[in-house]
Amino acid sequence: MKYKLFLDDIRDVNMVYKKLTNDDFVVVRNFDDFKKVIIEKGLPELISFDNDLGLDENDQIAEDGYACAKWLVYESGLDLRNLKFNVHSANPVASQQIQGLLDNYIKHLRANN
Template sequence: MKKMFLDDIREVEWIYDAELAAEFEVVRSYADFLAYIQKNGLPDFISFDNDLGLDENGQIAPDGYAAAKWLVYKSGLDLRNLKFKVHSANPVAAEQIRSLLKNNIRYSKYYEESFSNI
């Protein structure tokens, strides 16, 4: 099972049991998130942080919500089997990420079930 940990600062062990740390590919930025998925495909599980610090120009970097929006609206990937957790300390952004992904996955499964017999 491929697992990704999107966070600019935290280590996997801060969120998950230390024994699980080796199972995760750690990705530190939005750009690295896109590059990883474009090269390796969609992981089976993604753990999302939202606030991803500053970019190379000292500006606020695209965040975990931007990464989730890219998955849903631009990646063209089938997300129906994606498992995820949001470990962000930002409660509003965490809910935005959860809601976007849950709704997309739920709708995709419903759409497939509803129209597969046509």
Template structure:
């Protein structure tokens, strides 16, 4: 019988065990992570399966640059966009945020995600 994947891991390239190497957080050794690689997969997983027990966020979800130089529009969505969507989803459905962690190597992106989610939890 397959274990239900109750942990959601958002990262375009890494796997949870790789994140364990630099975070030393035992949760990354668990086998029940469901991995999503981008914004669309993140949203679809939550819409299909509901909120997980925990989400771990990466910020930078693409190798290419985030801005289209011609239109000044963002081309790829980031982990921060996923976090913003999650806050809206929880507000719209009167849900508490799941536990969260941000394993991003981007210090500014990491702080933006953590601040957004902490502020929502404190609200």
């Protein structure tokens, strides 16, 4: 099933992509829903990452977009060679972490296959 995934705790799609809406993506607000959707639907054709995902149900800092990227790389078991993604986080350090992790892993996969 083809779909696009938008990870952000607050923003809607049209706040990041002016010509798109929430109808163009499956919108998830936290780490658990990110994993659940990918496990149920498979790898999306595009993932748009926010990093800072607010607080969890215990008012603790929630697992972030970088944790989602790490789950994809280290735990999901999915073939990420053709993953397309964008990082729309306003957090520049975390944006670089997500971008670097995924870019380097995809580059590694492509070089070894």
